[in-house]
Amino acid sequence: MRTVGLIVEYNPFHNGHQYHLQESVKIANADAVVAVMSGHFLQRGEPAVMNKWARTEAALRGGCDLVIELPTAYATQAAEWFAYGAVSILEATGVVDAFCFGTESGEIDALRDAAKLIAHEPPAFQELLREALEGGVSYPSAYSTAIAAYLTAIGQEDAAGFPFAQPNHTLGLHYLIALERIKGRMLPYTIRREKSEYGQTTVTDHAIASATAIRKLLLEGGELEASRPLVPSTTFEVMQREWASGRSPVSWSNFVQPLLHTVVTHTPGQLAGYREMMEGLEYRLLQALPKLDKTGFETLLDALKTKRYTRTKLQRALLSILLHHKKEDFTADKLAAGVEYIRVLGFTGKGQQLLRRMKKEAKLPVLLSAARPPVDSRYLELDTQASAAYMLAQPGHASAAAMYRDFTDRPVILE
Template sequence: MRTVGLIVEYNPFHNGHQYHLRESVKIAQADTVVAVMSGHFLQRGEPAVMDKWARTEAALRGGCDLVIELPTAYATQAAEWFAYGAVSLLEATGVVDAFCFGTESGEIEALQQAARLIAHEPPEFQQLLREALEGGISYPSAYSTAVASYLTSIGNHEAAAFPYAQPNHTLGLHYLIALERIKGTMEPHTIRREKSEYGQTTVTDHAIASATAIRKLLLEGGELGGCRSLVPATTYEVMEREWAAGRSPVSWANFVQPLIHTAVTQTPEQLSGYREIMEGLEHRFLNTLPKLDQIGFEPLLEALKTKRYTRTKLQRALLSILLHHKKEDFTAEKLAAGVEYIRVLGFTAKGQQLLRRMRSEATLPVLLSAARSPVQSRYLELDTQATAAYMLAQPGHTSAAAMFRDFTDKPIIID
């Protein structure tokens, strides 16, 4: 039984995701699909529109066979550590033969060449990266600039001309760098994104739109029916249930009060101890609050934004305050040590077969519940804390028990 791995957020699982899943199965000649999925908080520093169990159900009903959780410590990181955690997890299952990711071009050769050459960051590359950052541009832009400059300096002009700065190319490059660093055995593949660009905010096709555009419909339009043609029927059924129960949609607007409460009850020195708070951002944040005409997430973000502080960087910084993510828990040394467990969120009958194989082939403990973990892990503590924070912010939250679902809920099973 051949298995392909996918690295996903499914926020929510839409028609474009289903296309990617089916094409991944074809290109990898796979019989089963393992998805490593972010939990309640995502790579761009945002809360998921639906909780991780609802998104797991949509993924399983949409074609995945096994869904495992990317720990919050990696899921909320920039591309390098997000990719490292996800690729490491897929490799650690012991059952994934290949993994497939989407890119703007659908071409992988230049990405592989670059990954092999810069995976261990030679001194010349590090110097080019420092110089690019000194120019005041964002880290992703500086990184792609340094990659192109380094490849040019060693005479690899063809690879240097590749558009590394495009978002999916950037992420794809980091997936391949992670594979090099862990000496992984999985075969990498990529397929081209179709009909919508990463982060595109408008719907330009009747069937396929970016997750960003769909969330905009859900959060700004207020009409669940507006996305009916853009998601599989199975996803829409899950969404209808979650909306009717008052558990969704969740957005940053649900977290503004606890975020500001945390901020105003701490000194600038205390705030500077949170991950992603640097270069005086703690002072800018506290100085901005009294100037706001209204308390809201978007007004706060607009007031904080500069050329250096992009929306995504700010969201990650604010999320670190909300979730009390201290810098000492996120050092490069600790993150490089890797994930310490494989948390199963759900599976199908085929997925259950994979779980049986993983009992002997996985290189990490396999958890079906946080309550029965054989490891004492700070990452698992951060996951359960993130769940508690998310559940408290759900629009229809009424039960304290929901905060402890990591300890009480069994994996989602789809026959």
Template sequence: MRTVGLIVEYNPFHNGHLYHLQQSRKITQAGAVVAVMSGHFLQRGEPALLDKWARTRMALAGGCDLVIELPVAYATQAAEWFAYGAVALLEATGVVDSFCFGTENGELDPLLRAADIVAEEPPAFKALLKQQLQTGISYPSAYSSAISSYLAELGHASDAAFPFALPNHTLGLHYLLARSRLQAKMEPFTIAREKAAYNQETVTDSQIASATAIRKLLLEQKSLEETRPYMPQSSLDVLQEEWSAGRCPISWEPFTNALLHAIVTRSPQELSALHEITEGLEYRIRNALPSLPSRSFDDLLGALKTKRYTRTKLQRSLLAILLGHRKEDFSSDKLASGVEYIRVLGFSEKGKLLLRRMRKSAKLPVLLSAARPTKPYRYLELDTQASSVYMLGVPGQTSASSMFRDFTEKPMFAEEL
């Protein structure tokens, strides 16, 4: 059975995701779908709208056959390590033949050629990247610009003109770089995004809207009905259930007091030991607090934002403070070798067959529970800690036991939902 891998957040699962899943099956001729999904905190440094178990239900109902969790150590990273962790997990299953990701224009070849050329980051490319960073622009912009300049120097004029800076092209390139560096055997595919751009906050189509636009409707208008045209009924059913129970929608705001506590109880030196806190950002954060108009997350973010520090970079930095993520756990060496297990969140009947195959094919231990790992895993420990913190920000989760749900929740079986 051919199997395609998808790298997702499903925050929440909407019609665009359904289209991506169906088209991925079609173009790869796959009979099953494996999704690597971020847990409770996401790539842009923000909490998920719904917890990972609700989003797993959406994924299974939408057609995924096996959902595995991308550890928080990778899920909250910039493109390079986010992609590396996700591709490493798909490859480690031993059952995934291909993977498919979305791009703005549906072109794969320029990304493949660029990945082949810069996978080992030649000295000339590193020098161009350093020059770009010295201009004060963000790392993603500097990386994209350095690639274009390097390809132009090599005489690849047409590839140099490719829009690497577009968000999905950036992620796609890093998926392919990870594939090359891991020497993964999976065949890559891409499809063009349809009708809604990545991060597009406005709705411009009758059926397709970005996850960003859907979250905005839910968080600002407090209306489920407004999202109905843009989500499958199965996702709406899960959303309605979680909404009625007071477990969503979740944003940064419920975590602000805990974040401020984590900031004011640490010295600048202690803050600087945390992941993503660089270039004196610890002082900027501490100095911003006395002049904040309120204790809201948006006010804190507004006081910190500069041309160099994008919203995403700052959110990742503040998330590292909230979760207590120390630099020592996020070194390049640790991240390159740190994918140590495959954590299963849910599966279908086909997924059950994949799990049976994985008993022989998987390159890593397959965990069906966080309660009984085969050995201590540092990144699993960070995952369970992140889940506990997340539950503290969920209004509808008032019992202390909810903080330890990672240890009691079994993988979901689609046929029993």
């Protein structure tokens, strides 16, 4: 059974995701789909609008055969470590033959060539990156600038003109860098994004919109019905159930009080110990609070944002405070050591066949529940803590039982 891997958040699973899934199956000539999906908290430092079990169900009903959780330690990181964790897990399953990601251009050659050149960051590239960062720009912008400068310096001016700075190109490049670093055997493919750009906030097509635009409809307008044309009917059914139950929607507004509680009970030195807190951000945060006219999350972000402190950077920093993610748990050495387990969130009948193969061929222990882990993993602890924090904040549905679903729930099974 030939299998293609996808790296996803599905927040929520929409028509564009279904297109990507179907095209990935075609381009990889695959018989089955394995998705590695972020859990309750996501790469841009924000909570998922629905919990991971609901999103798993939507993914399975949308065409995935096996859904694996990307540990929180990697799911909430910038592109380099997000990509490294996801690609490592797909490779570790032992059953994924190829993986496919979306890009703005649909072209992979320039990305693959650049990945081979900079995967191990030659000194000249490191120096160019350092110089770009000193210019005060964001890390993604500095990274793409350094790539172009490095390719120019080694006589590859044509390659230097590729738009590496576009968001999906940046992420795709890091997927390929990760594949180089782990010496993976999977074949990489890319397909072109259609009809909506990454992060686009408005709906401009009758059927396809970015996840960002759909979440804006759901969270700002509170319009569940308005999302119906933009998501598969199976996703809409899951969303209707989750909204009706009071479990969704979830946003940063559900976490403001516990976040502020942690901030105001910490000294600057204690805040500086959390991941992503750097360059004096702890002082800026503490100085901003007394000046706020209200304690909403957007108000706080507006008070903190600068050219250097982008929205995404700030959200990741605030998330690290909320989840008590200390810097010592996220060193480069620890992250480079890789994932320690494969946590299964759900599967179909075909996915169950893949699971049987994985039990023989996977390079890591396979977990169906956190109740009896075969490994003593700090990252699994962080996952279960993040789950408890998320479930406690569900609007109108927080309970002690919900907090510990990681230990009591089995994977979602779609017959």
